[in-house]
Amino acid sequence: MRATPNLPAARYWQTHAGLMLLLAACIGLGSVYAATTPLFDASDEVWHYPMVRHIADTGNLPVLDPADPGPWRQEAGQPPLYYFLMAQATRFIDTSDMARVRWLNPHADVGILTTDGNRNLVVHTAAESWPWHGTALAVRVIRLLSVLLAAGTVWCTYEIGLAVLARDRWLAACAAGFVAFTPMFLFISGTVNNDNLAMLLASLIVLLLVRMAAAPAAASVRQPAAHALLGLLLGLGALSKLSLLALFPVAAAVIGVLQIADWRSPAQRGAPGSMQRHALRLTRMLLLVFGIAALAAGWWFVRNLQLYGTPTGLNQFVAVLGVRSHPAGLQQLWSEREGFMRTFWGLFGGVNVPFPGWVYSMLNTFALVAGSGAFIFAGRMARRSALHSWLPLAVIIVAPLAVFVALLRWSTFTWSSQGRLMFTAIQSLAVLFAAGIAAWFPARWRTARNVCLSVPVLAMLALSAAAPIWIIAPAYAAPTPADLTQMKQTVGAGFGTPPSMRLLGYTLGATQVQPGDDAELTLYWQVLAPMQRDWSVFVHLIDEAQTIVAQRDTFPGLGRQPTRLLQPGQLLADRYVLRVPQTACAPARLQVQVGLYDFATGERLLTDTGAEYALLAELPLLAAAGGVPNALAINLENQVQLSGYELGPRTLHAGDALRLTLHWRALRAPAANYTVFVQVRGTGDQVWGQHDGWPLDGNAPTAAWQPGQDYADAHTLQLAANTPPGTYSVQVGMYNDRDERLTVISAGGEWGDNFVTLCPIRVASPD
Structure with a gap:
């Protein structure tokens, strides 16, 4: 792919000196993150690297096996291109010490923000120290190569910015700076992670689509070489991360719009056979693009079909990864927005090393201002009639939307509502960020616009430069001597x-x-x-x-x-x-x-x-204050509150009866007649006792409840006669006639499980 059109390559870097500085800063900071972050204490690196090593050692891909996940776990189901490339780069290194270097901490609090520590995913020893050798050397080499891939994403963002933002180099540089100085982007760039190749390929795809969209339709529709390159990039993208499949329909839409625009152009309008010629050309171009993509990536999907019964292998991937206790609705996903944004801006380590809260507030404010301005910018562009004026903008709007919709669906049944998973669209988001801030300023206020654009970029630069020493390194510092x-x-x-x-x-x-x-x-x-x-x-x-x-x-x-x-x-x-x-x-x-x-x-x-x-x-x-035993205030979808409970006896034998009184309060008139369930669950979530029924033995149907009313709801359930000795959890909740349970809403507004776990009981051995 050529550099900026109409500019000789020899003069490119001289003309775009600001881009050179951004790339140097990105590579420099990414290298600092790569050196500062302890080995394997980065998002899933502990699973990604064993994939690379297995391929380097055997030349083959591992097989997903939920019964024996292996050191790569669910990553064995990832598209393999990144791992193949990194295996080739490190196959000369003896990594027989991986088991010693990759010393797992079985108690690590992954994805949990703790106040007492225990964040490290692995135990760090002198084997990681300089001079690097063995596994430590291989990981560091891959990290540095990943930084270079990330720099490629920054370059693509700059070029996309030029194409969409009227060749305004300041706006394009600010968009590239947004990418280069997003702390989480730099953190991921300095780790072994297939996101780094996926981000670059996604950015190249968007850049090519934007350039096709920006050219006159008559020229774009007659470029088989560009379409062939697009097909190759799409195929390689599908071989790097499944989320890039979301760009396939975007590419098809751009090709279709350009063909329609050429057909409707004055030169073609009314010409005999014009519709048939354009329909035939559209078919040929689509076959060219997706045929090449299939040739590049199809073998891997066929392999999945043979091994797992599905082209993507997601059935086995999810079996290893794990799923939510119940599918998340839009309200629950919306309630997870704080964590989503944190993992976009910067949540380091095993998703357990955060910035202070004020950092997220500042960055979210920048995003809110830019996002609001992006609507203004899009409105202005939509009023332009020329296709090449608004279609490039449409590409960078639709591409992240497609990625987001795919992520939304994935997050409904897995715990994957992480903002970093939007990084395959970060190039488009960055251009919209720059355009959104610029949209608040009249054209004559160019200097003020440029100054204000610099503020968030420089703030992000400062945060990114400080984070390795300020946030990451202290999280893994050696304990202080005992006093x-x-x-x-x-x-x-x-x-x-x-x-x-x-x-x-x-x-x-x-x-x-x-x-x-x-x-x-x-x-x-x-x-x-x-x-x-x-x-x-x-x-x-x-x-x-x-x-x-x-x-x-x-x-x-x-x-x-x-x-x-x-x-x-x-x-x-x-x-x-x-x-x-x-x-x-x-x-x-x-x-x-x-x-x-x-x-x-x-x-x-x-x-x-x-x-x-x-x-x-x-x-x-001590008992919590309240008018009932074990006073609580657990909100079930803003309809019912569990205000407390009485449970006894706490120690039982197999076959005994457990008595439980649940104290409910109606927060509003419930939307349906809900059934209360009480379950005694053991290892593997096996149910050893259960009772379901309307409240008060059916005498107080929830549809008749009035806001503010309290109900004491007694239940008795029999433990199974073969219940083994041990400790068991007691879970309660409500469901409607469609078996849809009410979900717990925390005091902070987050939606969680669709059951409440009370205090445990113990089943004693027979006397």
Whole structure:
């Protein structure tokens, strides 16, 4: 693809010096992210790289297998082009040390924002340090190659901006700067991720479509070479990421519009056989484009059909990835908009290392101003009659809409409402961003316009430059040395025979808690001897029914210091934050139990007294204020509130009856007669007891409820006679005559599960 039309290549970079600076900044910052982000502690890199290594070692693609997902997990179902290219670039590197370098943290809080740490997806050791070798070298090489791919996306954005924005180099540079300095874009660019190739190919496709749309229709419709190139890019795009399939109908629409425009042109209007000639040419061009695309990518879809029974293999992909508990409606997806925008602007690590809140507020404000202005800009362009004036704009509007609709559908049944998945359309969004801000200024205010355009771009540059040192590096910093002067209570419990670890003492941050509170606990450990196994720390809050009310499980050092790495004499001070569930049964007295166990086997490391844990203290759990037991305020789709509940007995035997009273309040007149369900669920979500019925044994149908009225709704359910001993969850909710459940809406407006989990019960062994 040529550089900017009508400009000799020798003068291109001299004329577009601003673009050179942007590309240099993008490559420089992307390289900083690539060097700063710890290996595999980036969005799905821990699964992407094993795909590359497998291809480099075997020359073959792995097979998706939900029963044995392998180290690549769902990424085995991704289109393979990126992985093939990166495998060729790194096949000369000996990566036999991957298992040692890719040391998974089994307790990592992926996608969860915690206040006590445990963010690292893998354990980081000296094997990652400079000079790089083995797996560390291969990953760094791929990261740097990915940065170059990202720079290509920035270049495409600039060229698209020139084509759409009347060759205004300042606007085009600001659009390219928006891409280059979006922190999440830079973060992804510095990781092993197929998004980097997908973004470049999507940008090349949009650039070619925009140039075809900007040229006179008579010229565009007679360019078989351009159509062949478009087909090749579409095929390669389909081989890089399935989301690029959304651009296929966009390409077909542009080709069709150009053919129709040429047919309706004065030179063709009324000519004998004109309609037939154009219909035949349209058919030939579509066959050319999609025939080449099929030749490039069809083999992979045929492979999927043979292996998985579907051309995309998404049935097996989803089986490995996992799905939501129920399909999300538009209201639920809208409620997830905050997380969506965070993952667009910058949510690092395993989607668990955020910016401060004010950063997102600032960036969202920029987007709101630009988005509003984009409507103004589009309105002005729509009034122009010349096709080549408005069709390029239509391309950069329709392309992200197509990607968004595809993502919306994907997000209805998977937890994929992440803004970064829109990055295949970031080039179009960036041009609309620049055009939207510029639209607020009259043409004569060019200087003011340029200054205001610079503000968000420079702010994003500052954020992007600061984030690696300000946000990312501190998230993985080594724990600070233990300060034993802060320890309030002494324990002295040894673990192991002879003891390998000693729990010196603790500091408990609260003397009492209520449902919904956080309980803070700092444990002080001393390492006594080297350990050959990775023991995990558990902290449990146990109630009188011997069920776990809250827990925290991590490697020592909040995930950063497995016991195999600890040295005798080392002191640790680990701070844990345990969230007491809102639905916890209260009042109660909670035992604070601490111990060590092997995550792989479940085996506990006994104390020097033979116990499975050290009992630290009792923590009173006070009942929440309210006029009913276990007072709550759980909103079910703004129709009904679960105000509280009574449950008993908490300890049962197989075949026993569980009695439960649910306290409901009508928030408004319910839209239907809802059935209440109560289920006792065990491992694998198997139901061991259930009761369904209208409230109050059918005497209070919800359609007759009045806003503000309270109802005490009693249920009795029988446990199955073969219920094995163990701990079971109790789930309740409501559904209508179409089996559609009411969804829980949080206090912040987010839609969640379509059931409420109450406090657990325990089924005891037969006497």
